[in-house]
Amino acid sequence: MNSLTRTENQALARTVLELDVNNHPGVMSHVVGLFSRRAYNVEGILVMPVGSGETSRIWLLVNEDERLDQMVKQVEKLEDVLAVRRHGAEHEVFVRLEEFFL
Amino acid sequence: MSQKTPETLTGAQIVVRLLERQGVRTLAGIPGGAILPIYDALSKSTLIHHVLARHEQGGGFMAQGMARVTGVPAVCMASSGPGATNLLTAVADAKLDSIPLVAITGQVPRAMIGTDAFQEVDTYGLSIPITKHNFLVSSADQLLDIVPRAFRIAASGRPGPVLVDIPKDVQNQLVEVDEWPEPGCAELIPPPDVELVERAAAMINQAVKPILYLGGGVVHSGASKVAVGLAEKAGLPTVMTLMALGAMAVDHDLSLGMLGMHGARCTNLALDECDLLIAVGARFDDRATGKVAGFCPQAKIIHIDIDPSELDKIKTAHVGIAGDVQTVLEMLLPKIESPLREAWLARVASLKAAQPLRMPGVDDPRTPYGLIRAVADCLDDEATITTDVGQHQMWVAQAYPLRRPRQWLTSGGLGTMGFGMPAAIGAALAEPERTVVCFTGDGSILMNVQELVTAAEENVNVKIVLMNNSSLGLVFQQQTMFYGERIYASKFKGMPDFVRVAEGFGVPAIDLDAEIDPRAALAAALSTRGPMLIHVSIAMHEQVLPMVPPGAANKEMIGG
Known part of the structure; x- marks a missing residue:
């Protein structure tokens, strides 16, 4: 990923992953650790508690990659991950945030 | 939840009570400052026998030995800081081999976490x-939920290690306990997709040259019997991974033994020709497959796994079935016809006859293969066999007549030197009626040699067969074969007197080199109860063959 220019990187197809997780201090480490150990870059992360705060929702913006199916299966195996949903890059969650990253 | 009168207990007492309720009767560990409250509570337990390891990694492997022979989660304990880091290798080893383990570590008090406190x-x-x-x-009340959950997670689905880190002040915290949770048990697995099982059955019935490929999951699932039943009913030549050895007796007519890097030529060549590969509880590990593109290149694949x-992950399956392998095989069995596979079985038989596993020196107990067979000749199938990691491990995997699931304990995925002896101690603690033989090497034994004193202290029925070639044999072999014979850092210049080392630790020892009748000496040593070290010199140039060069396809094996 490091050798790609910013333009090339942005040209890659993107996927948005939506995770429902238990809200506790270790859950982010569990999730991102699965990506970092495979040198699979996470382009964007957004997390907020949901409802009473028992659970959180994690939104991940990642590049489409032949490893993505395996990544999703690995994320689904995590004890604190309750559900994983896949969305296309057109999902607006990160698009709407773009104004904070200008 | 069972009703009891409320009790006020410390977190430490709760941990010990939960372990007792879980059925834990033996655990291994080493105390230290941050886990002392739990040890204090443990001292009052009349149910739990604590085995004092001499290094936390040794304790971790003892717990693995218990878990591997019973299939039930076993427990190891360590203090914070170096206690915990020393334990990590044994935990990682359990992860890669899917062994149910519950590791409990002490941690500095909550208020000191993140301050670089002593032993943090x-x-x-x-x-x-x-x-x-x-x-x-x-908090201490969380223990009532977390400890049973740890056992449930370790045992459920694909087993694995769970670590519970408990700060010292949480161990000391008082909590009122009104009712105790049920012990943690393995959860039920969702049933497999019937339609996929039908398709798999049809593929097996239509295949001309099928092979059954068994992995460690068959042992974990208790599916050995039904797997052998499937092989027999469908006429399937069967290969096993390192982890699956014992699932089918190696001398069964349909067995082709271990596949992969050190598999027999006939085994890898049969795989190269097969038109259907039925992978059961196996994960297409690189030591089994060699170069993946060259593994069973003409075969369709049925893959059955609980995970x-x-x-x-490695090979795309034509039919992939998620489910407990025993359940899937039991559903599959009645749908299998018993086709005549005369041509294929004859072809496999001719491969076996022409290119069997060659075991030079098998009749001489002073050679690797001969020694392993001589040990086997003194024992029956009730014996448990552990190994360390290296040449001796591969020779035993090739040559020992393993016939029983959970008979064979070896570090497969992580390949940890130092596994064998403490795992043997754990196996002997869990099943004291058995003779446990640990095959090791002069490199591996030194990686956890301190546990000899634990073996002596517990008087476990463990026989350590030390195959001494004065080198890191598999490194020596690879430098010889692939690095232009540039032997570096693999020949030992200093060599301990292992007989005196063992005796110094309180373990009786014999040197087979000095025995005029090595078979008689072996028989006597193996039939005497209690720990014993049996030292045997073997030649440094001995190689494990055949060998698939790392990165090559399995059919490109050298030697054998």
Whole structure:
């Protein structure tokens, strides 16, 4: 990923992953650790508690990659991950945030 | 939840009570400052026998030995900081071989976490990638939920290690306990997809040259019997991974033994010709497959595994079935016809006759193969066999007549030198009626040699067969074969007197080199109860063959 220019990187197809997780201090480490150990870059992360705060929702913006199916299966195996949903890059969650990253 | 009168207990007492309720009767560990409250509570337990390891990694492997022979989660304990870091290798080893383990570590008090306190390390963070799940307990009442959950997670689905890190002040915290949770048990697995099982059956019935490929999951699932039943009913030549040895008796007519890097020529060549590969509880490990593109290149693949993430991970399956392998095989069996596969079985038989596993020196107990067979000749199938890691491990995997699931304990995925002896101690603690033989090498034994004193202290029925070639044999072999014979850092210049080392630790020892009748000496040593070290010199130039060069396809094997 490091050798790609910013333009090339942005040209890659993107996927948005939506995770429902238990809200506790270790859950982010569990999730991102699965990506970092495979040198699979996470382009964007957004997390907020949901409802009473028992659970959180994690939104991940990642590049489409032949490893993505395996990544999703690995994320689904995590004890604190309750559900994983896949969305296309057109999902607006990160698009709407773009104004904070200008 | 069972009703009891409320009791006020410390977190430490709760941990010990939960372990007792879980059925834990033996555990291994080493105390230290941050886990002393739990040890104090443990001292009052009349049910739990604590085995004092001499290094936390040794304790971890003792627990693995117990878990591997019983299939039930076993427990190891360590203090914070170096206690926890020393334990990590045994935990990682359990992760890669899917062994149910519950590791309990002490941690500095909550208020001191993150201050670089004495013996503080981020055990939680360090253990994330090497556990199935882990916990940092933040209050004593959570223990009532977390401890049974740890056992449930360790035992459920694909087994694995769970680490519970407990700060010292949480161990000392008083809590009123009204009712106790039920012990943690393995959860039921969703039933497999019937339609996929039908398709798999049809593929097996239509195949001309099928092979059954058994992995460690068959042993974990208790599916050995039904797997052998399937092989017999469908006429399937069968290969096993290192982890699956014992699932089918190696001398069964249909057995082709171990596949892969050190498999027999006939085994890898049969795989090269097969038109259907039925992978059961196996994960297409690189030591089994060689270069993946060259593995069973003409075969369709049926892959059955309890872990959905194993399906399509290395090889895309034509039919991938997620489910408990025993359940799937039991559903599959009645749908299988008994086709005549005369041509294929004859072809496999001719491969076996023409290119069997060659075992030079098998009749001479002073050679690797001969020694292993001589040990086997003194024992029956009730014996448990452990190994360390290296040449001796591969020779035993090739030559020992393994016939029983859970008879064979070896570090497969992580390949940890130092595994064998403490795992043997754990196996003997869990099943004291058995003779446990640990095959080891002069490199491996030194990696956890301190546990000899634990073996002596517990008087376990463990026989350590030390195959001494004065080198790191598999490194020596690879430097010889692939690095232009540039032998570097693999020949030992200094060599301990292992007989005196063992005796110094309180373990009786014999030197087979000095025995005029080595078979008689072996028979006497193996039939005497209690720990014993049996030292045997073997030639440094002995190689494990055949060998698939790392990165090559299995049919490109050298030698044998």
